[in-house]
Amino acid sequence: MNHFSYLFCTIFGLTLTQQTLAASVSTQVNPTPKNNESVLPWWKTATIYQVYLRSFADANGDGIGDIPGLIRHIDYLKTLGVDTIWISPHYDSPNIDNGYDVRDFKKISSDYGKMADFDRLIHETKKRKMHVIIDFILNHTSDQHQWFIDSQKSLTNTFRDYYIWRNPINGKPPNNYLSFFDGSAWEYQQKTKQYYLHYFTKQQPDLNWDNPAVRGAMHANMRFWLDKGVSGMRLDSVPTISKPQQFIDLRDLNHFGQYYAQGPNLHRYIQELHHEVLRDDQIFTVGELFGVDYKHLGLFIAPERQEINAAIDSHLIDLDHDKKNYWKHRDWQIREFRQIIQKLDNAIGERSWKTFFLTNHDNSRMISRYGRDSGPYRELSAKALATILLTQRATPILYQGDEIGMTNYPFSSINEFQDVSVLHLYDRVVKKGNVSPDFFVSQARLLNRDNARTPFQWDSSKNAGFTRGKPWFHINNNYRTINADAQLNDPNSIFRFYRQLIALRQQRPTLIIGKYRDVDLNNNTVYAYTRTGKQDVYLVTINMTDHPQRFYLPKQSSIIETLLQNSGQEPSVGATQLLLGPWQSGIYRLLPPKKTSQSSQ
Numbered sequence: 001m002n003h004f005s006y007l008f009c010t011i012f013g014l015t016l017t018q019q020t021l022a023a024s025v026s027t028q029v030n031p032t033p034k035n036n037e038s039v040l041p042w043w044k045t046a047t048i049y050q051v052y053l054r055s056f057a058d059a060n061g062d063g064i065g066d067i068p069g070l071i072r073h074i075d076y077l078k079t080l081g082v083d084t085i086w087i088s089p090h091y092d093s094p095n096i097d098n099g100y101d102v103r104d105f106k107k108i109s110s111d112y113g114k115m116a117d118f119d120r121l122i123h124e125t126k127k128r129k130m131h132v133i134i135d136f137i138l139n140h141t142s143d144q145h146q147w148f149i150d151s152q153k154s155l156t157n158t159f160r161d162y163y164i165w166r167n168p169i170n171g172k173p174p175n176n177y178l179s180f181f182d183g184s185a186w187e188y189q190q191k192t193k194q195y196y197l198h199y200f201t202k203q204q205p206d207l208n209w210d211n212p213a214v215r216g217a218m219h220a221n222m223r224f225w226l227d228k229g230v231s232g233m234r235l236d237s238v239p240t241i242s243k244p245q246q247f248i249d250l251r252d253l254n255h256f257g258q259y260y261a262q263g264p265n266l267h268r269y270i271q272e273l274h275h276e277v278l279r280d281d282q283i284f285t286v287g288e289l290f291g292v293d294y295k296h297l298g299l300f301i302a303p304e305r306q307e308i309n310a311a312i313d314s315h316l317i318d319l320d321h322d323k324k325n326y327w328k329h330r331d332w333q334i335r336e337f338r339q340i341i342q343k344l345d346n347a348i349g350e351r352s353w354k355t356f357f358l359t360n361h362d363n364s365r366m367i368s369r370y371g372r373d374s375g376p377y378r379e380l381s382a383k384a385l386a387t388i389l390l391t392q393r394a395t396p397i398l399y400q401g402d403e404i405g406m407t408n409y410p411f412s413s414i415n416e417f418q419d420v421s422v423l424h425l426y427d428r429v430v431k432k433g434n435v436s437p438d439f440f441v442s443q444a445r446l447l448n449r450d451n452a453r454t455p456f457q458w459d460s461s462k463n464a465g466f467t468r469g470k471p472w473f474h475i476n477n478n479y480r481t482i483n484a485d486a487q488l489n490d491p492n493s494i495f496r497f498y499r500q501l502i503a504l505r506q507q508r509p510t511l512i513i514g515k516y517r518d519v520d521l522n523n524n525t526v527y528a529y530t531r532t533g534k535q536d537v538y539l540v541t542i543n544m545t546d547h548p549q550r551f552y553l554p555k556q557s558s559i560i561e562t563l564l565q566n567s568g569q570e571p572s573v574g575a576t577q578l579l580l581g582p583w584q585s586g587i588y589r590l591l592p593p594k595k596t597s598q599s600s601q
């Protein structure tokens with residue numbers, strides 16, 4: 001769905017001083033003075049951990065993860081070293097799309113607990129100097145939201161214009177728009193003889209942001225949670241909120257996501273949102289910018305535009321999806337992987353900011369897609385990928401379970417899936433198309449969102465310690481070996497390696513904000529890049545293959561210190577080349593050639 005031209009632009013050129021770097025460690029959770037760019041805001045130095053509530057930890061035994069379950073494990077997260085928790089939608093919802101269909105923005109889902117539990121979560125995290133950010137869904141509500149219930153009643157209902165209704169054209173939908181999850185983006189309603197627009201499932205009608213009353217009501221919903229003490233928000237599907245004035249047929253339906261991301265009033269509405277709700281410097285907003293081309297990212301995140309603080313970009317996460325048929329797996333190369341990262345870094349520029357992640361709740365497991373989820377390199381590849389994740393010029397987002405190397409689930413039949421997107425696709429592609437069920441399932445096994453949604457593997461007891469009841473979803477059988485309990489006290493575990501990386505990043509701010517440069521964009525074996533600050537230069541190397549590889553350091557540079565490797569002998573001081581074992585990763589401080597340190601910023 002995402003086809004983009006590879007244009008990019010470096011927009012700004014601010015230089016951060018070494019003092020800035022030093023300051024960033026100690027000011028991590030302290031307020032940032034307004035308009036003072038010499039101190040980094042907390043969200044640049046933060047390490048975010050995404051919690052998919054439904055699958056994290058169940059405290060009351062109903063088989064569904066909940067807020068009390070999360071509270072029980074805050075100290076686990078603290079031990080890991082993360083300081084910010086992003087929780088998946090926690091609102092009252094009929095759960096057609098696991099909470100991304102909100103019935104009531106001011107109510108907690110009864111699956112997840114009560115408002116008092118949410119307040120306790122805020123209290124317990126603040127006590128530990130941690131932040132909570134919530135997922136806010138702007139583009140649509142559930143069809144069971146009171147606004148939509150009223151909107152459907154008549155053409156003249158006060159809430160009619162809260163959604164997007166249009167007359168049929170020649171007895172058909174107003175235009176050929178497709179929904180992301182299945183078929184036409186228009187659903188006919190018999191009673192008032194009009195269609196309503198839904199970019200996602202038909203149970204997620206799109207809000208009409210052109211209506212000032214909608215904007216005002218949504219602002220109030222957001223303020224409600226900020227007043228409760230959340231530190232920020234992930235803005236779900238934010239680029240789709242502004243709709244075209246006329247619904248004209250799209251000529252190229254392969255790229256529809258891109259058109260939806262370019263509504264005429266988009267930036268006006270985001271700026272208004274910023275002005276009305278998000279102005280406080282301490283509030284962190286991160287936008288899910290899917291469908292946005294590299295060259296347009298700056299429009300959302302350039303600081304002086306006062307829109308969103310950081311981008312969640314989807315180019316990298318789409319790498320293993322076929323461009324035309326998103327459900328189909330695509331073979332990818334290491335050089336494509338690193339080229340996307342460099343392009344993205346260029347596009348973001350010096351002053352804007354992004355997040356970096358290798359999976360989330362909409363994708364398969366990171367170790368299964370980029371590493372080796374079985375065989376001799378399972379643990380090493382998990383650590384190697386963690387090295388990538390935590391040494392980018394971005395705020396890293398860890399997805400729950402990656403820190404213990406959780407893998408994809410071995411789905412073998414369509415009946416084992418629950419994700420609404422895969423079930424719709426199956427109907428269209430297999431039942432009405434000419435794809436065999438086996439082939440379809442083989443692709444979903446590699447790519448589908450349900451892979452990331454199996455319950456967290458806490459220990460080797462029944463149900464992996466996730467619940468004492470009947471889990472809502474399959475638990476991967478490998479929990480007996482892959483679980484948090486087994487890793488917490490094992491100094492060589494994946495968990496402990498993550499912990500080291502997170503701490504290292506805090507100690508060496510150049511790993512957070514230093515300039516990023518890939519040292520060999522066409523190399524298809526060893527991904528390597530430098531991170532350059534005013535006074536220090538680091539080299540990160542990751543052998544992304546199952547074979548040993550020799551790597552030559554950039555000209556005239558040599559190693560002066562080894563900070564962290566996932567395996568192998570440390571190179572000697574002065575080394576100018578490395579012999580890397582399969583999936584070996586390392587972070588080194590370099591003696592830079594004079595020119596590099598001066599021309600770096």
Ligand code: ISL
Pocket residue numbers: 097100101137180200236237288290361362421449
């Ligand atoms: O998940 C996808 C494809 O299977 C993505 O295209 C996804 O729909 C897109 O990134 C928007 O995602 C967000 O909004 C959706 C919700 O289902 C996703 O979980 C959420 O991340 C609708 O609210």
Ligand code: CA
Pocket residue numbers: 058059060061062063064065066111
């Ligand atoms: Ca529960």
